[in-house]
Amino acid sequence: MASTAVQTDGHRPPDLTSGERRALEDLWRVYGAHYDEITEETKVALADDPEFGPLIRSIPEAVLEEQSRTSKELLRRALMEGDWQPYFADLLQQGAGYARMGLSFASWFRALSVVRPMITRRLREAFGAEPDRLLSVMDAMGKWFDSTMGVIGDAYLSAKQETILEQQEAIRELSTPVLTLMDGLLLLPVVGVIDSHRARQMTDQLLQAIHQYRAKVVVIDITGVAAVDSMVANHLLQAVEAAGLLGAAAIVTGVSAEVAQTVVKIGVDLSRLRTVGDLRGGLAEAMRLVGFRLGKAESAAD
């Protein structure tokens, strides 16, 4: 899973000149002094926010305070000592947490636009007399915000990526059930899009099931497959051949008119497949092969 997720480690600290580093230290001297005050003000300002409001109310006061204290210390180390990694790691974790809670990424910019003027105001109070210094602190603040949002953005992306992977996994598991209909007879209903990964998994499950249930006949129903290209057809052939090697005959049913047309048009030779029009016919044929006969019970006919 980790290999396909968005790479979130290796966030580099922002490239800073010595001037910028001094500016960040200035920034922290002002921000740090008013940190708790600004946090309080932010909370008040965001209380009516449709997304942040309920969120802030839902988290216990003690947890918020603890988090704020931790963030403050991490930020101090980042700004004053250039120790950015722990700060980024914390941001990543928080970002992922909020992403999972359903907080939108856009809302972070709203929060930013609330906090920024609060800090700016205090910076002006502190450095109003020195416009050059004020300006460089403001620039440094911009850099800090940019890298912060970059990290949070990554946290959101990887959280989403994780969700997608989990769902893909769930879909895969759901989508390839092998059903035992009766002794020696298996049904493999295929629904949706077949890619190579799924085809592989499907064939694998089918073979395991044949082995496990000692199946003589498998019916592969592809009614739910919307499109068949040469690759899918090839996978189907492989599944049937592999089943044959384990001594099970395969019957393919539910080839729709469109699918049949495409297969003929692209020139895939499916003549080695035993095909029956619909599932009903396929099952009848399969039962004939394993030696069952389906009919109304005598008593019901009376």
Next chain:
Amino acid sequence: MAIPILKLGDYLIASIQSALTDADLTRLQDDLARQVGDLRSRGVIVDVTAAEVMDSFTIRTLLDIAHVGKLRGADTVIVGLKPEVAFAMVQLGLRLDGVATGLDLEEGLAILGHVREPTDGG
């Protein structure tokens, strides 16, 4: 290492292990071809349950065994292919065309028993 060939009624049974050299396989083929005639066997079952890998030479030998057997009057069934092995085979495009395959020895015997009297729904 010679592969032992067991006689069971009208049938011959040979079991292939994974660590076989090409020479062993060729020898099995020769032995089977001879014994089918000597013992007037009607069927040959080659059990590959213990084989973790099936290379192209093994497959070709199995096919040859089946064809030679057929000429000598015996049907051949390959049994015991593992799911993984079967999957790998089709992916590599290795086929056992024209040779009956069964899940295990029991199935193999059942298949041979039915060769001359096909199932009729009972």
